[in-house]
Amino acid sequence: MSHVYRLIISCPDQVGIVAEVASLIAQHGGTIVEANHHTDSAKGWFFMRHEILASSLKNGVEAFQADFAQLAEQFEMQWQLNDSAKPKKIALFASKESHCLADLLYRWHEQDLPGEIVCVIANHPDLEEMAKWYQVPFHYVPVTPENKPQAFAEAEALVQQYAADVIVLARYMQILPPQMCADFAGRVINIHHSFLPSFVGAKPYHQAYERGVKLIGATCHYVTEVLDAGPIIEQDVIRVSHAHTVEDLKRLGRDVEKTVLARGLRHHLEDRVLIHGNKTVVFSV
Amino acid sequence: MSHVYRLIISCPDQVGIVAEVASLIAQHGGTIVEANHHTDSAKGWFFMRHEILASSLKNGVEAFQADFAQLAEQFEMQWQLNDSAKPKKIALFASKESHCLADLLYRWHEQDLPGEIVCVIANHPDLEEMAKWYQVPFHYVPVTPENKPQAFAEAEALVQQYAADVIVLARYMQILPPQMCADFAGRVINIHHSFLPSFVGAKPYHQAYERGVKLIGATCHYVTEVLDAGPIIEQDVIRVSHAHTVEDLKRLGRDVEKTVLARGLRHHLEDRVLIHGNKTVVFSV
Amino acid sequence: MSHVYRLIISCPDQVGIVAEVASLIAQHGGTIVEANHHTDSAKGWFFMRHEILASSLKNGVEAFQADFAQLAEQFEMQWQLNDSAKPKKIALFASKESHCLADLLYRWHEQDLPGEIVCVIANHPDLEEMAKWYQVPFHYVPVTPENKPQAFAEAEALVQQYAADVIVLARYMQILPPQMCADFAGRVINIHHSFLPSFVGAKPYHQAYERGVKLIGATCHYVTEVLDAGPIIEQDVIRVSHAHTVEDLKRLGRDVEKTVLARGLRHHLEDRVLIHGNKTVVFSV
């Protein structure tokens, strides 16, 4: 993968944005490797993502950044300029079920995940050996009805300590306190084991079995205060039939869950996801 | 397609059912073209479907039927013995949108639908020309807030007059009265333009757009008194993105709706769907 | 759908193209509704598509076009500026099988196809009634081993007479002569009833059945001199099993064929497909 800067922009829509941005990039000699735009006509909002070859910026990235800041002010842009050479740091939150954790650790180990897993924080000790094999620090932070505030304070302190950029709830099965949701807004990713908004909350496979649906699914979304209601990043489904028990649904669903989480997380790590209100723009390849 | 009898059974599960049924079929010389079983262990219920080559029943179908009736009583079976040479008669209920109606009429015209479309009943006159080209009687039965009881009485009378076996709500957009749901229990098939149980009720594509889902779907189900909550026969989805407007979702969804309805209806027409409680067993090929 | 101009560009890649194009559009007050870029790094080639709101070009489209022509020369661009208000004219070539023809005629009738069907040319008379209902001129041009050159000359004359922009082989089942492929390069679209490059040539469903594949598919591609080997626009598949006969594969395949053809054609009609060598760039939404 080439060394690039990722320029992510969202702002009120108006004529000339693309031209101004493209001209500035060109003035700095920037080679655009990938470019995506989206206009939300209904809301009058504009979204843009560029990958600029790092080596092509003839005066360096700081000079570009300084010039861009002026442009951004003019167009009231929310923006980021991220360096692909500084991959985002990931804190994995887990419980007892290993499939999502194992999948992400494996992908990272194979250099197939464009981020860095810095720690595993789990409310059960079961998955310690797995984390160890991948040489990732494992922290056992049990959560009980009594110790919730302290437990989450401890977890949050660990996240700060590891300077994690993103928290991934890899089937963590605990509800984060509202304050933590607010503190890490847009930086906590969950995998829910249903095709949301169907089957919110507990035991979605049981709910799916009872309803007799012919497809089951999984949803990767940002966590907000409202349970299973945050902006959706990615979803997928798999066909099932009357012949499948709840156990079968769980087994088949695990493959969907881990794939959907890995895809959604990948999008986030590559700065392809722009949140606007309760929805996402995903500039996937 | 060979001329077959379709033997459909559901009953409390016990040892020996398969043997008794298979022995009786064999005694009558019956060639089994297709056979499916399902045991719902949780509910202790057994489901079975056989296709028996008509020409192979050496003493004729009445003799077989008489013998089978005794067996059925012994095992407390709910059962049907349907003749593939007597395809089910279909009454299509439509409104203004033509895609599901056009699709079913076309499939029938191409002898690709194992049933017979006997009439179209619509609450708007728009689709009359289309029905005419396929030489299917078209009845315009307007429904207003004032005339509901009379309108549905008229529609039901037409269904009786045409001796229709199944009513298909091909985007009919009207809610059938509870009595009619009860009278035709298990014989009214609807296509709902969402992946149920998500987005029940009106304007599901608007709901999907607002929620920002990454897949939209359609659900073919039997109609019951409770809106969009009957036993599901078939579902499917299609991928969408932030770039799609509500109009795009509608356009993409139309293809899913008509395909899902055609598949679900086909299963029903071939006696592949067994209803049990609020769920279905679908013995699809 | 808004009235837009579609600016389609492909050229050798170099720094500054995006900026120059965007600046020119901005100078003319152009509102960009949609924009897509692609760089083929391996071949050093650049591809771009813009949709520009027609009403936003303050000096009119001719002025923009004149200015753009200079830019295009400088960057050695192949380019088109197409008007969405002048939909492409489509000549449908058909044989006996109706599913693709019926599907496209229906979509056009429902104003769901962003083009204009101007005629049907068929080597069998069977589908005349269908074309008539949609009020599309039908021309019966039989093709025999003896009359091939004259038959295709007649067909080509009809295409010219109707000023068709694109020829769609809707299960036409005849091989176009090389000269015709050359004359209409990039403007003849075929649907092949297999997942190419598997099962080239005749009877692909029989080939698929014999090979025992677990998925069957269809491929929409541009026609070139080499049979079933032209640039692929769109493909899709459907799951099958040992229980399906060749007739079942044909039946299931028909749904895939018509969907894939409709999607591929739609991309072409909206100027979303850029051909480069034997491959396509498809800027789909």
Next chain:
Amino acid sequence: MSHVYRLIISCPDQVGIVAEVASLIAQHGGTIVEANHHTDSAKGWFFMRHEILASSLKNGVEAFQADFAQLAEQFEMQWQLNDSAKPKKIALFASKESHCLADLLYRWHEQDLPGEIVCVIANHPDLEEMAKWYQVPFHYVPVTPENKPQAFAEAEALVQQYAADVIVLARYMQILPPQMCADFAGRVINIHHSFLPSFVGAKPYHQAYERGVKLIGATCHYVTEVLDAGPIIEQDVIRVSHAHTVEDLKRLGRDVEKTVLARGLRHHLEDRVLIHGNKTVVFSV
């Protein structure tokens, strides 16, 4: 999972087979948990699979087996009666790429694979650590152009020593000698990284990239003497676009490969796959 016996039958088709088999099972008190039939009308061949609850056979499995052997002779059946309590033993053959190996080891570790992995045999030492973590014996058997016969003799000896029932080529990248294919006919499973019969042989992702296909796939099949031409068990595909490089295709393909291999192997381990000629009957749930 309940303790069951799996009765697998294939034989020339004739009237009464189902009845005879079902009667015998009933005479022994056998509870049928799952039953599947298939008749290949074209070839006049019949296939059947039963799962019989072990505890329900009132005279034990040997008595049933003895009685069944007589029936089998009468109908010229090829048959097996397999005990779910004796899971098949699996020898995994690997090379350098880990994704299929890691996936199968993980599933086995999670008790999600209905078989027992007894050893890994690899022609490169790279994956030893991974096998060790799962406590599976790892054997490094290098293969060079010079030592092929000895290397495969050594591998085959290991397979015998571990009494493996099935060999899985988990991206092994070596072609087995014809004698080994014959010795283990129907017991060597390969994953090929294309949607066969497209892109046989080496570098299928490069071939797919060059051809410009819009879907890539993977195929799980039994190995025969003819390269990539054995009976297909399972296939699947994933959508790709012009924006994907060969490296992207490899990355996306890895997920399809491991999923398809795991599904195909699962079918084999549960005795759901019946080979007939160069095709399979797969009685999947």
